Amino acid sequence: MRVTEGGVEFEVADARDGASEGRGDDVFYNPTQELNRDLTVAVLRAYREREPRADSYLDAMTASGVRALRAANEGWDVTAADTDAEAVALARENAARNDLDVDVRERDANALMHDSTHDVIDLDPFGTPVPFADAAFSNARDLVCVTATDTAPLCGAHFESGVRSYSAVPRNTDYHPEMGLRILLSAMVRTAARYDTAARPICSHVSRHYARTYLELDGRATKADECIDELGHVYHCEDCLTRDHEYGLIADPPEACPACGSNRVVTAGPLWLGAIRESEFVARVASHVDDEMGEAARARRTLDTLETELDRPTHYDQHRLCKEWTRSAPAMDDFLAELRDAGFEASRAHYHGTAFKTDASVAEIREATTAGE
Ligand SMILES: C[S@@+](CC[C@H](N)C(=O)[O-])C[C@H]1O[C@@H](n2cnc3c(N)ncnc32)[C@H](O)[C@@H]1O
Ligand SMILES: [Zn+2]
Known part of the structure; x- marks a missing residue:
C-alpha cells in the first residue's frame, strides 16, 4: 500500500489501527502515529534553530523508514537501523523512491548506538x-527522543511489569497518562544520570497509545544532580482523590489522607516532578507545524494546550470529580473560569479533553465550582 505523509511517499505492508502492538510478520507501520511523526518533524525544525550545530539523526528502529525519511527530507544527515531484514530492504526502497540519502543499516540499535555518536537519537x-536507554543516553550528543507504547505498565494498570521495567512504583490513578509520562521521565533521567549526563524534557505529550518525550542532554554532572533533585513521590488518596507531591528520593507518605482521614493513601515514585516541557520551546515547535502535515490541526491543538498547561503535578479529571460529587460536568471553560474567579490558578491539560490542572485542593475545587450542580 502506498502512503504519503508530510511530503514523503512510501510503501508499507499494511495499515494497523494502532490498537495492537503490531508484532505481526509484516514490516510495522502505524498510521495512528502520524501525529507523533508530524510533531517529531516540527521539533526537529525548532531544535535546529536552538542548536544549529545539530546535524545527525539516528532513527534507531526504523521499520518502513518513514520517520527517517521525514527527517532526511528536512535536511538532517540520517542513519536508520532495524534488525528485521525486510524492514531494512523496504526502508532502502522508500529512501530511493524519494531520492533521499539515508544510511539504512541492518543492525541492532544498541550495537549501533555504542558504535557511533549522533546528535539526535x-x-x-x-x-x-x-x-535501549543506556546506549542512547551514553552516546547521543544533544537530544534523545523517546516513544513508549507500554502504557498499561507505565500508568500502574500492569503494576509488576511497570515496576520491573522502570525501577519505580507506578499507581493506577485518575491521572494515568501523566503518571505514565512521569514514570517514563524518571527512568530516562536516572538512566542519563548514570553517565553524568542531565536529560531534561523540552517537549512531551501523551495520547491513548503512547507517551513521547524529547530530552535535551547536558554533559555536566552538576546538571545531572539538578535533574535528580526534581525526582520525588506522589501520595494519592484512593477515597477522595486528594494528592500531594514531595521532592526527594526517600518517600515519607502521610499515615492517613490529610483531607478525609482515609488510610487508603498510595505512594508512587520516584517520579519526575519537574516540568514536562519548556513553554518557549513548545511555542517554537508550534510555529513549525505546517499544513502539509496530515495531523496539523491536532498537532497545533496539542502544542497550544501543552504550552499553557500548569507545570505542577498532577492533573484532575473533571468528569471523575463531578461523578464523585454526583454533579453533571459543566463546560470546561466555565469550570476553569470559576476556579480562576476564586483566586486559583487553573488550566486545561493536554492529556485529554476533561483533564485540567489547578493549585486548588479537591475540597477547594468542589467549593469554587458550582456550575453543573
Ligand atoms: C514500532 S516499530 C518502529 C516504527 C517506526 N519508527 C515508525 O515510525 O513507523 C519498531 C521496530 O523496531 C525493530 N526492532 C526491534 N528490535 C530492534 C533492535 N534491537 N534494534 C533495531 N531495531 C529493532 C522492529 O523490527 C520494528 O521494525
Ligand atoms: Zn482522602
Whole structure:
C-alpha cells in the first residue's frame, strides 16, 4: 500500500489501527502515529534553530523508514537501523523512491548506538524503550527522543511489569497518562544520570497509545544532580482523590489522607516532578507545524494546550470529580473560569479533553465550582 505523509511517499505492508502492538510478520507501520511523526518533524525544525550545530539523526528502529525519511527530507544527515531484514530492504526502497540519502543499516540499535555518536537519537521500539536507554543516553550528543507504547505498565494498570521495567512504583490513578509520562521521565533521567549526563524534557505529550518525550542532554554532572533533585513521590488518596507531591528520593507518605482521614493513601515514585516541557520551546515547535502535515490541526491543538498547561503535578479529571460529587460536568471553560474567579490558578491539560490542572485542593475545587450542580 502506498502512503504519503508530510511530503514523503512510501510503501508499507499494511495499515494497523494502532490498537495492537503490531508484532505481526509484516514490516510495522502505524498510521495512528502520524501525529507523533508530524510533531517529531516540527521539533526537529525548532531544535535546529536552538542548536544549529545539530546535524545527525539516528532513527534507531526504523521499520518502513518513514520517520527517517521525514527527517532526511528536512535536511538532517540520517542513519536508520532495524534488525528485521525486510524492514531494512523496504526502508532502502522508500529512501530511493524519494531520492533521499539515508544510511539504512541492518543492525541492532544498541550495537549501533555504542558504535557511533549522533546528535539526535530517536527510540521508537515495540513497548518499553528501557532496553535501549543506556546506549542512547551514553552516546547521543544533544537530544534523545523517546516513544513508549507500554502504557498499561507505565500508568500502574500492569503494576509488576511497570515496576520491573522502570525501577519505580507506578499507581493506577485518575491521572494515568501523566503518571505514565512521569514514570517514563524518571527512568530516562536516572538512566542519563548514570553517565553524568542531565536529560531534561523540552517537549512531551501523551495520547491513548503512547507517551513521547524529547530530552535535551547536558554533559555536566552538576546538571545531572539538578535533574535528580526534581525526582520525588506522589501520595494519592484512593477515597477522595486528594494528592500531594514531595521532592526527594526517600518517600515519607502521610499515615492517613490529610483531607478525609482515609488510610487508603498510595505512594508512587520516584517520579519526575519537574516540568514536562519548556513553554518557549513548545511555542517554537508550534510555529513549525505546517499544513502539509496530515495531523496539523491536532498537532497545533496539542502544542497550544501543552504550552499553557500548569507545570505542577498532577492533573484532575473533571468528569471523575463531578461523578464523585454526583454533579453533571459543566463546560470546561466555565469550570476553569470559576476556579480562576476564586483566586486559583487553573488550566486545561493536554492529556485529554476533561483533564485540567489547578493549585486548588479537591475540597477547594468542589467549593469554587458550582456550575453543573
Ligand atoms: C514500532 S516499530 C518502529 C516504527 C517506526 N519508527 C515508525 O515510525 O513507523 C519498531 C521496530 O523496531 C525493530 N526492532 C526491534 N528490535 C530492534 C533492535 N534491537 N534494534 C533495531 N531495531 C529493532 C522492529 O523490527 C520494528 O521494525
Ligand atoms: Zn482522602
